Amino acid sequence: MGWFLSDVNGYFQATHTGGLLGIVSQVTLIPEMNLGIIVLTNQQSGAAFRAITNSIKDGYFGINGKNRVKDYNDARLKAEKRADSITSEVEKAISGNEGNKALEPKPKNYTGTYKDAWFGKVEIEKQKDGKLSFESKKSSDLTGKMQFYKGTIYVVRWNDASLKADAFVNFTLDIEGRANGFTIKPISPLTDFSYDFQDLDFKRVE
Known part of the structure; x- marks a missing residue:
């Protein structure tokens, strides 16, 4: 500890x-x-x-x-308002891109198995509806559907919404345009730091 x-x-x-x-x-x-x-x-x-x-x-x-109770409650409300504003802007961007095939990358360039030395393996798969999904082999709670955000960035929505930790998945590409790795960043600044997203660096292994 x-x-x-x-x-x-x-x-x-x-x-x-x-x-x-x-x-x-x-x-x-x-x-x-x-x-x-x-x-x-x-x-x-x-x-x-x-x-x-x-x-x-x-x-x-x-x-x-x-008045510590008032001070910290005021700070909490201010932080929550800022977080709501950030997530709202992300939602607007995702909705605006929905169905725009010209913007959204080809799923086949992103599917595969990726691994972080500490976190283990993650499968990025194409679902029947054509959307991508994120499945952690080590931490079953971190499994969810992915939505295109912009560029090479997707948003993953964890199946367990109570985690309150939806995140950006930012892919890196090789010269052929195929994803060779990704990092993760929480959408909300209020996401619990103990998820350690900032320390993860996934590389394609399959």
């Missing part, structure tokens, strides 16, 4: 966050004050554990006049 180390008002602080679907938590330790704070929540947002943790710390540091 890794710890985030920082200085808070001249005191050494160690924190660690964690979560599963529908649950996020935070542990905060300030050894010099004999202070330990553990917050467990049944939600996806980290705003609650930050507000609770910092409200408790304010009491120990003698900080008055801060």
Whole structure:
């Protein structure tokens, strides 16, 4: 387990966050004050554990006049509004490209087996309706249908919508126009970083 180390008002602080679907938590330790704070929540947002943790710390540091609940809730609402705007623009682009054969690449140039050294193999396949699909051989939850976005970029919609982690799949091509690899980037800036999409680099193996 890794710890985030920082200085808070001249005191050494160690924190660690964690979560599963529908649950996020935070542990905060300030050894010099004999202070330990553990917050467990049944939600996806980290705003609650930050507000609770910092409200408790304010009491120990003698900080008055801060409304941490309001501050973090306002920040959460602002972030959600920005994320909704981004996803809405992506939806508009996809809808505008729907059925435009002149723009959409040929599926046969993208189908195949790709592999990331850590994540394992992924199958990009053509479905009966002519659309592409994404199937992880190692993480069954990361399976879904793909929609053309622009250029060499598709959007993958995970079959389990509760993941809230739909993503861009950005293919690279060889000189013949055939995909030889791809990277993944979440559409929403609120997607949980623990999916580690930013660390994946798939290369064609079949």
